[in-house]
Amino acid sequence: MKELVILSGKGGTGKTSIVGSFAAIAQNKVLADCDVD
Incomplete structure (x- = not known):
């Protein structure tokens, strides 16, 4: 499984x-959008 992390x-x-754009074009996906707070 490949993993892509977007961090700032x-x-x-x-x-x-x-992340939403990548999720829209990904075929088999697991998506997590998390805040540090």
Whole structure:
């Protein structure tokens, strides 16, 4: 299984949008969108 991590310590950089776009085109997927808070 391949793993892709999108990480940034700064808020408002578009991480959720990028992950959502990758999830839309992925075929077999497991998606987790987590906040550090």
